[in-house]
Amino acid sequence: MKANTINPKISRRKFVALSSASSALLLIGCVPSTGKDKVVNLADGGVETALNQFISINSEGLITLYNHRPEMGQGTFQSIPMILAEELDADISQVKIVQSEANSSLYGRQMVVGSHSIQSEFMNCRRMGAAAKDMLVRAAAETWGVQPADVKAKNGMVTANQSGKTLTYGELVAKAAKLKAPENPKLKSVKEFRTIGGSFPRADIPLKTDGSAKFGIDIQVPGMLYASVQRSPVFEGKVVSFNKEEVLKMPGVTHVLKTSRDLFGHREGVAVLGESYWAAYQGRKALKIAWDNRGLDKISSETIRNDYLKASREPGDVLHEKGDADGAFRNASEVIEAIYEMPYQAHVPMEPMNAVVDVRADSAEFWGSTQNPNGTRSYLARFLNLPEEKVKINYTFMGGGFGRRSRTDVAEEAADLSKKSGRPVKVIWTRKDDQTAGPFRAASVNTCKAVLKQGKIEALEHKVVAQEIQNQSGSNNKAGRQLMGGVNTEYAIPNVSVKGVLQKHHVPISYWRAVYHSTNPFAHESFIDELAVKAGRDPLEFRLEMMQDHKRFKRVLEIVDEVFNWKDKPEGVGRGLAIAERSGAHFAMMIDVERNGKGVKVKKITTVVDLGICINPDTVKAQTEGSIAMGLGAALYGLTIDKGAIVEQNWHQYPLLRIGQCPEIETYIVKSDAEPDGAGESGLPTVAPALANAIYDLTGKRIRRLPLDLEKLS
Structure with a gap:
């Protein structure tokens, strides 16, 4: 067929x-x-x-x-x-x-x-x-x-x-x-x-x-100029001066223009336009720009971390509440506490960010790879002061999105430069541009505390300290429910409180595969595991007992136990478990790790996913494997900031997971008559906590701060 x-x-x-x-x-x-x-x-x-x-x-x-x-x-x-x-x-x-x-x-x-x-x-x-x-x-x-x-x-x-x-x-x-x-x-x-x-x-x-599929980077239109933009090295930096006349004399260079993007804070730069990408890029390399760093070169990962740890001691805004958690903590003889930390992450799509925009007197046209056709059209209409019906959007295949291509900043740059030059302009970001300019996945600090009573969780509080995508300006000083994404409130715990502490920083953030479901479960499921150990309980049985009234979580846990023999662990293997929900899909993940002479190696990842009716099992497995690989990479690597700029500027410093590093992955799809749930992110939220729990099972060491270095574990 x-x-x-x-x-x-x-x-x-x-x-x-x-x-x-x-x-x-x-x-x-x-x-x-x-x-x-x-x-x-x-x-x-x-x-x-x-x-x-x-x-x-x-x-x-x-x-x-x-x-x-x-x-x-x-x-x-x-x-x-x-x-x-x-x-x-x-x-x-x-x-x-x-x-x-x-x-x-x-x-x-x-x-x-x-x-x-x-x-x-x-x-x-x-x-x-x-x-x-x-x-x-x-x-x-x-x-x-x-x-x-x-x-x-x-x-x-x-x-x-x-x-x-x-x-x-x-x-x-x-x-x-x-x-x-x-x-x-x-x-x-x-x-x-x-x-x-x-x-x-x-x-x-x-x-x-x-090679016949058309991606945004393949687009060419008549009369098109190419643009390469040198942006401020620090977030929200400004241009003071640049050698415009000198660069204009270079072969193929047509324009040297100041530009900016406002979607993630006002960050200025200088764009070199040319008849070819080579000409534009060579002109960019010849730029001599004086920058106003606006004091932002004092920002670093450590200053941000210290701010977050300090903020974690604030009461926070209540995002979800059941019972009386505060009362349970006041009356408890022992409160168990832990702090978990996660870094900023880049999206690193395989296809570099790009856009072609042709701005005319009374209309505009866009070509490119975008996850957000409507938003691109609406934004360009506002930016160019045009009716939406005068803006045409042509969208292509994408060489990876992961949330990055839901934003319209590259279209903004292309539109600005097309309007200034009077010709269609194709903006191409280098990998370094995308890696250092962002936006990124938000860094976060999560604090968790709980009370155990007769081997069961009597009360639990999970506090998320992070920037919020939908409120980056901080115009609303209260944390929104977006911050609690991935915090599993389905456990049968009588007293629960989920809180958020909104952070404001110049580091731009945006949607990243699974969004806050990619960070919060690391803290939540790691802490559930710590509580199981403290209570002297098996981690799977501990979770299963709290999910007896939740049919879907109960089922995926039972399959891990019965089909994949949770308790039948080979000698010399550490085994970890985590569960989560994303886009309606419920899943459980079991990770096996072992020592390999130079640290710890991930041996196998097994995931059980209940996503309702499965349309195409091959596609579900491919999406699950891809999200697991991305989640494993995010557990092992992260971005750091020094002097207001990203340190890891390209893939040699921020590597993607190599195929040789990827363990065996087995995906079990639960048969269901329910309407379909999302599959594209279903494997990612459980990777970091299941891995951390497996490492503890093998080594006795708790991982509470990412990224982790497997070779330094013993």
């Missing part, structure tokens, strides 16, 4: 116009309605706006899915067509996917973050597929003079049960297009699924292996 194909982007207006050119075409769409989106037959002509998605079937039986979410390697270009093909009873090879334009008024939220794509599109795609099949079945029944119950659809064909006559979907679309779409099409039961749950080759893989 062949995989579905991918077509280039096409506007809705053009798509509908092309569709209308053929009367033999079935066009089904979803429009917002009260409660759930409504499925409609677009051939009726009554729907002009607010299409979330739509599909068409032409006279040759080719099914086109009009997709409005970017693809960045997460596999949705395969998984979403699988959902459609399932309910439509079509072969996946009959489905091609067309990328939509960026338009929030038509498609709503198009941003791809938090593993929400499948969750958001699951029911719409099912209902569109089921509605189209219903209309095709009715058209066939009418043709043969039988009842719809007397015909059956399968693999893009409809067959009469009695006569055995067949018609392809393509042969039926003309008649089906004249029928009204059912308001509540019948959906299959999970037991009837034939495509969902199967593993099919991804349609984007051939394009990415033969």
